[in-house]
Amino acid sequence: MANSDLISGATGDWEIVLGLEIHAQVSSNAKLFSGAATEFGAEPNSQVSLVDAAMPGMLPVINEKCVEQAVRTGLGLKAQINLYSVFDRKNYFYPDLPQGYQISQFQQPIVGEGAIDIDLDEGTVKQIRIERLHLEQDAGKSLHDQHPNMSFVDLNRSGVALMEIVSYPDMRSAAEAQAYVKKIRAIVRSLGTCDGNMEQGSLRADVNVSVRRPGDELGTRCEIKNVNSIRFIGQAIEHEARRQIDIIEDGGTILQETRLFDPKNGETRSMRSKEEAHDYRYFPDPDLLPLSLTQDFVDRIADSLPELPDDKKARFINDYGLSAYDAGVLVSESENAAFFEQAAQGRDAKATANMVIGSVFAGLNKAGLSIAESPVTAAQVGQLVDLQSDGTVSSRIAKEVFELMFEDGEDQGKDPAVIVEEKGLKQVTDTGAIEAAVDAVIEANPDKVEQARERPKMAGWFVGQVMQETGGKANPQAVNALVMQKLGLD
Amino acid sequence: MSELTELTLAGARDALADKQITARELTEAHLARVAKADALNAYVLQTPELALQMADASDARLAKGEAGKLEGIPLGVKDLFCTKGVRTTACSNILGDFTPPYESTVTANLWADGAVMLGKLNNDEFAMGSSNETSRFGPVINPWRGAGDSQLVPGGSSGGSSAAVAARLGVAATATDTGGSIRQPAAFTGTVGLKPTYARCSRWGVVAFASSLDQAGPITQTVQDAAIMLESMAGFDAKDATSIERDVPNYEAALTGDIRGLRVGIPAEYRVDNMPSEIEELWQQGIDWLKQAGAEIVDVSLPHTKYALPAYYIIAPAEASSNLARYDGVRYGMRENGADIDDMYASTRAAGFGDEVVRRIMVGTYALSAGYYDAYYVKALQVRRLIADDFAKAYEKCDVLLTPTTPSAAFPIGDQTKDALQMYLNDVFTVTVNLAGLPGISVPAGIDAQGLPLGLQLIGKAFGEEELLRVAGVVEEAAGFTGKADDWWSV
Numbered sequence: 013m014a015n016s017d018l019i020s021g022a023t024g025d026w027e028i029v030l031g032l033e034i035h036a037q038v039s040s041n042a043k044l045f046s047g048a049a050t051e052f053g054a055e056p057n058s059q060v061s062l063v064d065a066a067m068p069g070m071l072p073v074i075n076e077k078c079v080e081q082a083v084r085t086g087l088g089l090k091a092q093i094n095l096y097s098v099f100d101r102k103n104y105f106y107p108d109l110p111q112g113y114q115i116s117q118f119q120q121p122i123v124g125e126g127a128i129d130i131d132l133d134e135g136t137v138k139q140i141r142i143e144r145l146h147l148e149q150d151a152g153k154s155l156h157d158q159h160p161n162m163s164f165v166d167l168n169r170s171g172v173a174l175m176e177i178v179s180y181p182d183m184r185s186a187a188e189a190q191a192y193v194k195k196i197r198a199i200v201r202s203l204g205t206c207d208g209n210m211e212q213g214s215l216r217a218d219v220n221v222s223v224r225r226p227g228d229e230l231g232t233r234c235e236i237k238n239v240n241s242i243r244f245i246g247q248a249i250e251h252e253a254r255r256q257i258d259i260i261e262d263g264g265t266i267l268q269e270t271r272l273f274d275p276k277n278g279e280t281r282s283m284r285s286k287e288e289a290h291d292y293r294y295f296p297d298p299d300l301l302p303l304s305l306t307q308d309f310v311d312r313i314a315d316s317l318p319e320l321p322d323d324k325k326a327r328f329i330n331d332y333g334l335s336a337y338d339a340g341v342l343v344s345e346s347e348n349a350a351f352f353e354q355a356a357q358g359r360d361a362k363a364t365a366n367m368v369i370g371s372v373f374a375g376l377n378k379a380g381l382s383i384a385e386s387p388v389t390a391a392q393v394g395q396l397v398d399l400q401s402d403g404t405v406s407s408r409i410a411k412e413v414f415e416l417m418f419e420d421g422e423d424q425g426k427d428p429a430v431i432v433e434e435k436g437l438k439q440v441t442d443t444g445a446i447e448a449a450v451d452a453v454i455e456a457n458p459d460k461v462e463q464a465r466e467r468p469k470m471a472g473w474f475v476g477q478v479m480q481e482t483g484g485k486a487n488p489q490a491v492n493a494l495v496m497q498k499l500g501l502d
Numbered sequence: 503m504s505e506l507t508e509l510t511l512a513g514a515r516d517a518l519a520d521k522q523i524t525a526r527e528l529t530e531a532h533l534a535r536v537a538k539a540d541a542l543n544a545y546v547l548q549t550p551e552l553a554l555q556m557a558d559a560s561d562a563r564l565a566k567g568e569a570g571k572l573e574g575i576p577l578g579v580k581d582l583f584c585t586k587g588v589r590t591t592a593c594s595n596i597l598g599d600f601t602p603p604y605e606s607t608v609t610a611n612l613w614a615d616g617a618v619m620l621g622k623l624n625n626d627e628f629a630m631g632s633s634n635e636t637s638r639f640g641p642v643i644n645p646w647r648g649a650g651d652s653q654l655v656p657g658g659s660s661g662g663s664s665a666a667v668a669a670r671l672g673v674a675a676t677a678t679d680t681g682g683s684i685r686q687p688a689a690f691t692g693t694v695g696l697k698p699t700y701a702r703c704s705r706w707g708v709v710a711f712a713s714s715l716d717q718a719g720p721i722t723q724t725v726q727d728a729a730i731m732l733e734s735m736a737g738f739d740a741k742d743a744t745s746i747e748r749d750v751p752n753y754e755a756a757l758t759g760d761i762r763g764l765r766v767g768i769p770a771e772y773r774v775d776n777m778p779s780e781i782e783e784l785w786q787q788g789i790d791w792l793k794q795a796g797a798e799i800v801d802v803s804l805p806h807t808k809y810a811l812p813a814y815y816i817i818a819p820a821e822a823s824s825n826l827a828r829y830d831g832v833r834y835g836m837r838e839n840g841a842d843i844d845d846m847y848a849s850t851r852a853a854g855f856g857d858e859v860v861r862r863i864m865v866g867t868y869a870l871s872a873g874y875y876d877a878y879y880v881k882a883l884q885v886r887r888l889i890a891d892d893f894a895k896a897y898e899k900c901d902v903l904l905t906p907t908t909p910s911a912a913f914p915i916g917d918q919t920k921d922a923l924q925m926y927l928n929d930v931f932t933v934t935v936n937l938a939g940l941p942g943i944s945v946p947a948g949i950d951a952q953g954l955p956l957g958l959q960l961i962g963k964a965f966g967e968e969e970l971l972r973v974a975g976v977v978e979e980a981a982g983f984t985g986k987a988d989d990w991w992s993v
């Protein structure tokens with residue numbers, strides 16, 4: 013562990029210990045135990061079957077697609093797939109929990125131990141162990157702002173399949189926790205088992221936070237429920253760790269409890285203490301037989317597994333000669349990696365990676381757009397890389413051309429060659445033309461010529477002047493060589 | 503038309519097929535009899551218009567030669583079965599006037615075969631009881647009366663079903679059995695009650711009591727009728743994950759009367775203390791009948807029988823405590839408003855559930871609680887496994903088991919309501935069958951000194967309903983039970 017992850021308190025250094033429970037909504041057309049649709053954003057209570065509403069005599073029937081998705085995710089986490097697993101009932105009362113219990117998996121989950129590598133700064137990697145993954149039903153949604161003295165309930169989400177992915181307490185900083193969530197998100201997205209959309213709640217995390225002196229036993233933990241963005245996860249951890257340290261340093265003790273993160277003030281507050289915790293009275297759901305999978309079923313899923321982010325990263329390093337850092341950035345989202353690969357097809361991969369990361373991602377980030385919304389296509393990025401590689405434009409002009417293609421305006425979305433042509437941005441490599449320009453500048457500035465002969469660094473001034481005269485289109489190497497030659501500095 | 507209500511299901515079916523009677527006549531005769539039977543309180547909802555409409559449709563199909571297996575047969579339906587557009591309450595206040603927009607698979611099967619619904623039958627609230635005294639609609643009265651014309655319970659929880667069939671307020675009835683709720687009422691009313699193998703009939707659309715034990719089955723006048731009803735009720739249902747994909751045989755064809763060479767086991771542990779001598783004698787009588795019919799009698803042991811009742815009264819309430827959590831006043835049924843959501847839950851459930859249901863929810867919640875789960879629930883599951891193993895071992899030596907159905911005949915109304923444990927003992931011979939998931943049938947076999955019917959129970963192997971019905975037919979034939987309650991209740 014890097015020392016920089018320690019937090020210094022008034023009485024010395026503290027170490028944060030973090031474990032995460034990620035709830036990932038299974039990508040499937042139907043719910044875990046009913047045929048109702050799962051589409052986001054539908055009219056309230058329009059996607060509710062008799063089973064989801066817990067009508068009398070209704071029975072759950074497992075959706076095979078959700079089982080397949082859980083197994084696929086387990087394989088992506090390089091985890092143990094349990095051929096025998098059991099669905100249990102977790103009993104508690106809440107208006108948005110129609111059955112009065114959530115069907116989950118308690119003692120025998122469908123997926124056991126696994127591990128993933130998380131990518132930290134500058135290409136360093138750390139392994140985080142996965143304890144388990146189990147399938148469970150989501151609850152509905154209570155709406156408290158629709159009526160002065162009543163709450164409304166929307167059951168569209170009731171019964172939607174979730175995968176709860178539980179890590180071991182292997183993380184030691186907010187950055188590690190964030191990298192972990194990003195990696196899980198990248199894995200489930202590349203597998204197509206969860207859309208990873210945190211704004212819509214398809215992926216959310218419960219964060220277990222404790223602090224201790226480096227090397228001590230684990231401290232008492234608090235669980236922060238339902239944090240739904242990577243930024244909030246970082247804020248919640250920072251705040252919670254600081255809160256715990258302050259309490260301990262003031263002579264207090266940490267009470268085990270469930271807390272909520274409030275994004276408005278960046279703080280966590282108590283939701284319920286251990287004493288108030290529910291007794292969930294788990295027991296095997298008698299409406300469902302234990303889930304029994306064949307090895308063949310698992311093998312078929314394994315055979316159909318797409319390339320995982322870590323494998324893709326290794327391939328990018330080996331086949332394209334990219335740095336670990338660039339490869340890591342490109343594979344963090346499978347759509348980004350696909351965009352890059354399309355752009356890099358048949359041309360200089362390193363130059364393409366530079367343009368994708370330096371121009372495309374930077375532009376999208378600034379504009380708040382997703383890769384799918386990019387005004388510049390992968391093919392156009394490729395064309396632009398080609399124009400740069402074959403010397404048609406300089407790297408500086410390439411950047412300008414990209415901006416014209418990207419920004420709002422008449423050139424947005426145009427092919428780079430068209431813009432270069434229309435705007436006359438072609439790099440001047442004609443030595444004659446460049447020579448004329450160099451001669452003109454030398455002739456007009458005899459004093460500077462004298463100075464330059466004294467101080468050879470002054471040659472840069474002449475290069476700048478020539479580039480200005482030629483509107484930046486002159487090949488900088490050619491200009492440089494001619495200036496040096498004409499000034500007798502070479 | 504009074505003789506129309508004396509027809510067995512097989513008899514009515516044949517008479518309809520031969521055009522001797524019409525479905526409308528048969529249905530009208532039963533409706534007329536039901537209308538006079540309020541004193542028995544067997545029906546909690548009568549559906550005469552629907553019945554006549556269904557009967558007319560049956561007559562049309564009969565005329566076209568498109569009759570189903572149960573075409574035109576008027577039935578009563580236990581109020582635990584959800585019936586589309588017809589109020590279904592499980593005889594609990596908490597369901598209010600709940601009217602399902604769906605039909606249970608079992609009743610849908612019956613209607614698809616042409617059966618006619620007369621109405622919904624009374625039962626113990628959520629099928630929790632052995633006397634039909636816990637219903638929100640009040641107790642059902644057994645058409646059989648005791649000494650001095652005292653009023654007796656019809657058994658439970660399917661007391662409405664047993665009383666209705668005994669009083670001919672329906673040709674047959676649907677029922678459910680979680681710990682004996684079909685067989686015990688049948689024994690108390692001189693009717694036949696068949697609990698099929700777990701998973702033989704779909705539980706979809708049947709209000710759940712204890713999911714791992716609940717099973718639908720018929721109460722009928724004869725063993726043959728039970729065979730006909732089961733064939734219609736049974737079958738795989740993709741909507742019930744515990745139902746089994748297995749063909750439904752022609753059960754009626756299994757009633758050959760030939761049981762030569764069949765091995766009948768007599769479990770020693772079913773000789774309980776304080777069992778009335780009449781029941782002991784009836785059991786011996788049954789053994790003799792089967793021996794005379796060519797069966798071989800084998801002594802067997804089911805050593806864990808004495809743990810069955812305690813295990814049952816852990817497992818069933820545990821499942822019930824969870825199954826009944828959905829009745830919270832939020833979406834359907836009754837609601838008592840409260841100061842906040844917790845208050846609304848508490849008020850609704852306090853007002854909606856009766857004492858016996860509350861008792862079982864409390865017992866079940868306790869048994870599943872942290873710190874008690876291993877000592878109660880897990881232990882009970884272990885006992886359940888041992889009981890199933892007992893049966894498996896016994897079936898290495900025999901093919902079916904013969905036992906009494908109940909340790910007593912029907913008892914007076916109010917006699918056991920003060921003592922829950924006494925009431926639970928009614929199930930002592932029947933719960934083992936549910937715990938092991940096996941089929942069992944009660945056949946009326948004799949009359950006690952008071953003139954009340956007594957039943958013998960036969961227990962089969964899993965999915966051994968054909969053999970079970972065949973032996974039951976032999977017992978029925980040998981017993982020649984023809985007793986019938988008089989119509990004292992008719993107004």
